[in-house]
Amino acid sequence: MQQPQPSILTAPLLERVAARAGSCPLLLFLLLGLWVAEVPVRAKPSNVTQAQWFEIQHVQPRPQRCNMAMGKVNKYTRHCKPFNTFLHQSFPSVAATCQTRSIACKKGQRNCHQSKEPVSLSTCELTSKKYPGCKYKEKRQVASYIVACDPPEKGDSRKFKLVPVHLDKIL
Known part of the structure; x- marks a missing residue:
């Protein structure tokens, strides 16, 4: 890097x-x-919850081109994120993954959950890092994923016992 x-x-x-x-x-x-x-700090913006930040970064029910989709992500942090994955599912569908059995995450925590089936997704890889005109190479695929889930924070919907907060791995 x-x-x-x-x-x-x-x-x-x-x-x-x-x-x-x-x-x-x-x-x-x-x-x-x-x-x-x-x-540059790559942390979650202070005005959103972890689940809201997950949704902004990774949930995209209707696929968009990476350059446009990443522009929305990058405006929060004011820099070009080097790599990102969008799951082409609704937030409730991803949140339903949190109801599957817990498994170990990459870093050892036990709050991860694997999707029941493969889903359509897009990965965006940075090719030109001049903010705000960041440019990305896009790759579409169908794959299963693992998300870390936590209880909702104040400001999150209470419809879910657990909400996705981190995209841990694409399988």
Whole structure:
């Protein structure tokens, strides 16, 4: 993965600090902290729940072209997401997957659930990362999936005992 470049404002500052840092580990640690602060945050926007963010990123009942669909995802984070998968199902259909038996997730949690059958989906892979004009290569397929599910948060529909919050794996 390509390392992000420091912004125009911080690049000269980082160069000056690095020159003065010499072999001082604390100063180098602080320098690293400044550089990391430049990396865009890919976390969930604060004004949506985990399930709402899952729906924005991964639920698309009627397939759209990746460039258009990803534009809607990227506007929340204001950067080009490198890779994304859209499930061509309704949110209630994906939420029904949360009622299947629990299995282990990739990172070991036990709140994952596998779809009962394969579904139509699209994967979008970033080819040009100039936000807001991000461009994507699209691949359509039919596959089963695994989602992580949690109880609904305040602001989520109470129709579901569990709601999808993370697309863990495409099988």
